[in-house]
Amino acid sequence: MSSSAYDQLIALAQEVSVLTSAEAALSWDQETYMPARSLNHRARQMAYLNGKAHALATGTVFRKLLAKAESDKPRDAKAAANLRELRRDYDRAAKLPQKLVIEESELCAHGKAAWAEGRKKSDFSLFAPHLQKLVTLARKKADLWGYADEPYDALLETYERGARTREVATLFAKLKPDLTQIARQAVDQSASVKPNILRGKYPVEKQQLLNAEVAASLGFDFEAGRIDTTAHPFCTTLGPADIRLTTRYDESDFTSSLFGVMHEAGHGLYEQGLPVDDFGLPSGRACSLGIHESQSRLWENHVGRSRSFWEKWLPRTAEIFPHLKKIKLDDFLRAINRAEYSFIRVEADQATYDLHILLRFSIERRIVSGELAVKNVPAAWNEEFESLFGMVPPDDAHGCLQDIHWSMGGLGYFATYTLGNLNAAQLFATARKQKKIAAALDRADYAPLLSWLRSNVHSQGGTPLPGEIMEHATGKPTDAKWHLKHLRERFAE
Amino acid sequence: MSSSAYDQLIALAQEVSVLTSAEAALSWDQETYMPARSLNHRARQMAYLNGKAHALATGTVFRKLLAKAESDKPRDAKAAANLRELRRDYDRAAKLPQKLVIEESELCAHGKAAWAEGRKKSDFSLFAPHLQKLVTLARKKADLWGYADEPYDALLETYERGARTREVATLFAKLKPDLTQIARQAVDQSASVKPNILRGKYPVEKQQLLNAEVAASLGFDFEAGRIDTTAHPFCTTLGPADIRLTTRYDESDFTSSLFGVMHEAGHGLYEQGLPVDDFGLPSGRACSLGIHESQSRLWENHVGRSRSFWEKWLPRTAEIFPHLKKIKLDDFLRAINRAEYSFIRVEADQATYDLHILLRFSIERRIVSGELAVKNVPAAWNEEFESLFGMVPPDDAHGCLQDIHWSMGGLGYFATYTLGNLNAAQLFATARKQKKIAAALDRADYAPLLSWLRSNVHSQGGTPLPGEIMEHATGKPTDAKWHLKHLRERFAE
Incomplete structure (x- = not known):
C-alpha cells in the first residue's frame, strides 16, 4: 500500500x-x-x-x-x-x-x-x-508576496502570522498615552531607589549554579537542553529534545544573566512543550514570534520579577552569594524593578521597554512606505525618541544604529516584542485566575502554571493561528489592558 | 571556458x-x-x-x-x-x-x-x-576489495595505506624479544618507584589552565581549535581551521589529562598543518593512521615525558598546584615514567604498551584467517597475554572485552598504534639530529621541531604514501631500531 x-x-x-x-x-x-x-x-x-x-x-x-x-x-x-x-x-x-x-x-x-x-x-x-x-x-519582496493595505503588512506577516500593520498601529497609538504615563511614574518613583545595592562580586561558576537551579525550577528539562555562554544570548532548537539556551555573564551583577536565562528558558519551555512527533512540521513548531515572546516575557517578568518568586529564591541566592544576606526582600525587589529612561532597548526595564518598540515600529513603517528617507532616519529617530523619553541620544550608536535587525534584513520584526508583552500579561492573568495555579505561584511552585501553558499554548504548536491561541486560551483576542494593569501594579507596588 | x-x-x-x-x-x-x-x-x-x-x-x-x-x-x-x-x-x-x-x-x-x-x-x-x-x-568485505596474501591485508589497508600483513607480522615477530626484554627491565626497575607521590587534589579548572598553556607551547593554535571535555578522548577536524581536542579529568591525578591532551594535540598539530586549500581532498588529509599516531606519540612521549620538558614545566606546574613544590625533578620523572604490567591497554605505560598491540594483531589475524574460532578468543587471549606479561587477566572485561574497536567493525586497526610508535621514534631521532632543533628541545622550545614536522610530514598531506613520508623525512623506511633505542634509553635512565 x-x-x-x-x-x-x-x-x-x-x-x-x-x-x-x-x-x-x-x-x-x-x-x-x-x-x-x-x-x-x-x-x-x-x-x-x-x-x-x-x-x-x-x-x-x-x-x-x-x-x-x-x-x-x-x-x-x-x-x-x-x-x-x-x-x-x-x-x-x-x-x-x-x-x-x-x-x-x-x-x-x-x-x-x-x-x-x-x-x-x-x-x-x-x-x-x-x-x-x-x-x-524589502519593498520588492513585499510586492512579490502581496499585501492587504501597505507593503509593511507583508513584512510583518513574516514574523507574526495574520497581523496587519494598520491594526498594530491602532493598538500602539492607543497604548502610547498609557505607556508614557506609566513610564513617567515608574521612573519618578525609582528616583529614590539606589541602583547599586546589588553590585558585588559574582563568579561565573556560581552564577551558572544559580541559573541552572532556577531554570530547572521553572521546568526546563536539562535532559533535553542546556545553557551555554555566548556574546548575544538566544535560544535555539537543534532537535525535538535538544533546546539550547545561551547567556552571558557580568561578574559584577548576577541579575543580568539570571533574568536573561529566565527569558531564554521561557522560549525553551515553549520549544520543549511542542509536539515531539511533529518536529519540523507547522503543527510541531511555534505559532508566531508574538506568542514565542509571550513565553519568554511571562517567565522573565511575571514570574521572575515577582515578590513570591524572590520570597523563595532570595534566601537560596544569598546562600550562593553570601554578601546578599544583608539585603532585605523589599529593597531587593525595588532594585530589580527599578525603572529609568535609557537609550538602549536591550537594557531597558519593563516600564520603558515598549516605548522603544513603539518608536521602532513607527520608524520602520515610515521607511518602508517611503515617507521617511533613509538619510533622514537619525533625525527622525532622535525627534521621536525625545518626544517619548524626554531626552536625545548622544550619538547614533545609542540611537538608530543600536539594533542589528535591519542589517540582517529583519524589517517588520520589532512589533512582536510588544505583542509578546501583551500576550504574556493576558495569558498569565488568565492562568492565575485558577486557584490551584495562583496558590502554587505564591509558593514559587511553577508546575501548575507550566502545565496550563503546555496544554493551552505549547502543545498546540502551529496548528492554530496566533489569534486563535489567544482566543482559545484566554477567551479573548489580544488586549492591552492586562499588560497595562500589570505594569501599573508592579510599578505602583 | x-x-x-x-x-x-x-x-x-x-x-x-x-x-x-x-x-x-x-x-x-x-x-x-x-x-x-x-x-x-x-x-x-x-x-x-x-x-x-x-x-x-x-x-x-x-x-x-x-x-x-x-x-x-x-x-x-x-x-x-x-x-x-x-x-x-x-x-x-x-x-x-x-x-x-x-x-x-x-x-x-x-x-x-x-x-x-x-x-x-x-x-x-x-x-x-x-x-x-x-x-x-569483514571477510566478505576483504573478498570484495581483494587482497595480496590473506584477507587481513584488505582490512589493514583500510587504516594503513600500503601495509601488508606479512610484513607487519615479520616486523612484530622481530620486535617481540626486544620489547619483552625492555618491558621486563623497566618493570623491575620501577618496582622501587612509589606510584603515589603525585596523587593529590587537582581541580578541573586548574588542570584546564595547565593543559591549555602546554598545548599552546607545543604550537597548538587556539584560534583554529579548542579543548573540550568528553568521556572517551579524541581529536576531530570540523574544518581546515577547526580542530577539536577532547580530554577527561581525574581530580586526583593531573597527569592523565595532561598527557592525554599532549597526545591529542599531537594529532591536532598534524591536522592544523595540513594544506588548508586542499581540505577534503586526499592531498589535504592525513596520510595514514600510522603517521597520525606517530604525531600524537611523538608529542606525548618523546616530548612530554622528557627531562627537558619538565625542567621547564615542573616549576610552572607547581605554581598551579603548590603541593607539587616539594617534588624533585628526578622523582617526578620516575613517577611519570613508571612501568608496570597491567591488563588495560589504554592505561599502559610506554614500556609495555606495544606488547598489548602485538597480542591484538596476532589474535585479529587468526580470527580473520579462520584459524581462531570466535568462541575460543578468550582462551587464546589469556594464553598469549600470560606468555607476554606473565599474568592472566582476572576476567574478560580486563581481557578480550576491553577494547571497543571490534564492536565497531574496526578489525585491522590496532597495528597502527605500534607503527605510530616506531614512526614517532624515527622522526624524532631524525629531527633532533639537527643542532638547532636539539638545542631548542633542551630549552623546551618546540617551534623548530614543529617547523620540521610541518615541512616533512604535515604539509605533505596525503600526497605521498606513508612509506614515502618516512623515506623522505628520515631517509629510510620505518625501522624499529629508533623506538627500541628510545625505550632503552628512557627506561635505563
Whole structure:
C-alpha cells in the first residue's frame, strides 16, 4: 500500500527539518564554541545545508505533493493546518526568484559588517547605503508576496502570522498615552531607589549554579537542553529534545544573566512543550514570534520579577552569594524593578521597554512606505525618541544604529516584542485566575502554571493561528489592558 | 571556458567534505555537549548527512568525472596523488553493495551495545554472536576489495595505506624479544618507584589552565581549535581551521589529562598543518593512521615525558598546584615514567604498551584467517597475554572485552598504534639530529621541531604514501631500531 500524498509531503517536510536542524547546530556552535578562524568554512557548511533545504522545500517534488495533498480532504484539523502553513511557506519561498534570495543574503552579509562598523564609529553614513538597498529589497519582496493595505503588512506577516500593520498601529497609538504615563511614574518613583545595592562580586561558576537551579525550577528539562555562554544570548532548537539556551555573564551583577536565562528558558519551555512527533512540521513548531515572546516575557517578568518568586529564591541566592544576606526582600525587589529612561532597548526595564518598540515600529513603517528617507532616519529617530523619553541620544550608536535587525534584513520584526508583552500579561492573568495555579505561584511552585501553558499554548504548536491561541486560551483576542494593569501594579507596588 | 574534468572532480570531492565535516561537527557535539534525550534525532541527522555524502562520492557524476580526469595527464604530483586516492576510495566504496553497508551499520549499532553490556558483565558470550557476524562481514568485505596474501591485508589497508600483513607480522615477530626484554627491565626497575607521590587534589579548572598553556607551547593554535571535555578522548577536524581536542579529568591525578591532551594535540598539530586549500581532498588529509599516531606519540612521549620538558614545566606546574613544590625533578620523572604490567591497554605505560598491540594483531589475524574460532578468543587471549606479561587477566572485561574497536567493525586497526610508535621514534631521532632543533628541545622550545614536522610530514598531506613520508623525512623506511633505542634509553635512565 503506498502512502498518501499528504504522508509523503509530511515526510519530505521533516526531511527538510533534518537539514535545517543540522544547520541550527552548526550555527549554535558558531555562536558558542567555534574557534575564530573557522568562520569561512562554517559559513560554507551552513550555506550548503540551507541551500539543500531550500531546494527541497521549493522543488518540483514538494510542489506536486502539496498540490496533490490539497486535492484530498484533510484528515483532521492538524492536517488542515499543516497544509495551510506549508502552502503559505511554499508560496512565499517560491515567489522570490533565486536571484533575489542570493542578492538578499549578500546584502545582509555586507549590511551586517557595515552596521557593526557604523555602530562602532557611531557613523550612520557607513550603514545608510546598505540600509537603502535593504529597504528597496524589502519593498520588492513585499510586492512579490502581496499585501492587504501597505507593503509593511507583508513584512510583518513574516514574523507574526495574520497581523496587519494598520491594526498594530491602532493598538500602539492607543497604548502610547498609557505607556508614557506609566513610564513617567515608574521612573519618578525609582528616583529614590539606589541602583547599586546589588553590585558585588559574582563568579561565573556560581552564577551558572544559580541559573541552572532556577531554570530547572521553572521546568526546563536539562535532559533535553542546556545553557551555554555566548556574546548575544538566544535560544535555539537543534532537535525535538535538544533546546539550547545561551547567556552571558557580568561578574559584577548576577541579575543580568539570571533574568536573561529566565527569558531564554521561557522560549525553551515553549520549544520543549511542542509536539515531539511533529518536529519540523507547522503543527510541531511555534505559532508566531508574538506568542514565542509571550513565553519568554511571562517567565522573565511575571514570574521572575515577582515578590513570591524572590520570597523563595532570595534566601537560596544569598546562600550562593553570601554578601546578599544583608539585603532585605523589599529593597531587593525595588532594585530589580527599578525603572529609568535609557537609550538602549536591550537594557531597558519593563516600564520603558515598549516605548522603544513603539518608536521602532513607527520608524520602520515610515521607511518602508517611503515617507521617511533613509538619510533622514537619525533625525527622525532622535525627534521621536525625545518626544517619548524626554531626552536625545548622544550619538547614533545609542540611537538608530543600536539594533542589528535591519542589517540582517529583519524589517517588520520589532512589533512582536510588544505583542509578546501583551500576550504574556493576558495569558498569565488568565492562568492565575485558577486557584490551584495562583496558590502554587505564591509558593514559587511553577508546575501548575507550566502545565496550563503546555496544554493551552505549547502543545498546540502551529496548528492554530496566533489569534486563535489567544482566543482559545484566554477567551479573548489580544488586549492591552492586562499588560497595562500589570505594569501599573508592579510599578505602583 | 569550462573547467577540466579534474577541477570538477576536485570541486565535487570538496562538496562531499562540506557534508562530512558538518557530520563531524554533529558527532563532536554528541560526544561533548548534546543533551541525553537528543540521541535519536542526532543519529538521524548524522545518518542523513553521511548518506548524502556517500551518494555523492559513489554516484554516477563522480564516477564519470573520475574516469574522465584519469584519461588526462595529471598536471602535477599532487593531482596524480589525488586521482590515485580518489580512485582507491571510490573503488573501495563502490565495491561494497548498499545492502552490505546498511548491514554493517546495523551490526555495528547492535555490536556496540552488546559489547558494552558484555564488558560491563564481563560476559564474552553476550558479545560473541555479534563478533562472529562482524568477522564474517569483514571477510566478505576483504573478498570484495581483494587482497595480496590473506584477507587481513584488505582490512589493514583500510587504516594503513600500503601495509601488508606479512610484513607487519615479520616486523612484530622481530620486535617481540626486544620489547619483552625492555618491558621486563623497566618493570623491575620501577618496582622501587612509589606510584603515589603525585596523587593529590587537582581541580578541573586548574588542570584546564595547565593543559591549555602546554598545548599552546607545543604550537597548538587556539584560534583554529579548542579543548573540550568528553568521556572517551579524541581529536576531530570540523574544518581546515577547526580542530577539536577532547580530554577527561581525574581530580586526583593531573597527569592523565595532561598527557592525554599532549597526545591529542599531537594529532591536532598534524591536522592544523595540513594544506588548508586542499581540505577534503586526499592531498589535504592525513596520510595514514600510522603517521597520525606517530604525531600524537611523538608529542606525548618523546616530548612530554622528557627531562627537558619538565625542567621547564615542573616549576610552572607547581605554581598551579603548590603541593607539587616539594617534588624533585628526578622523582617526578620516575613517577611519570613508571612501568608496570597491567591488563588495560589504554592505561599502559610506554614500556609495555606495544606488547598489548602485538597480542591484538596476532589474535585479529587468526580470527580473520579462520584459524581462531570466535568462541575460543578468550582462551587464546589469556594464553598469549600470560606468555607476554606473565599474568592472566582476572576476567574478560580486563581481557578480550576491553577494547571497543571490534564492536565497531574496526578489525585491522590496532597495528597502527605500534607503527605510530616506531614512526614517532624515527622522526624524532631524525629531527633532533639537527643542532638547532636539539638545542631548542633542551630549552623546551618546540617551534623548530614543529617547523620540521610541518615541512616533512604535515604539509605533505596525503600526497605521498606513508612509506614515502618516512623515506623522505628520515631517509629510510620505518625501522624499529629508533623506538627500541628510545625505550632503552628512557627506561635505563
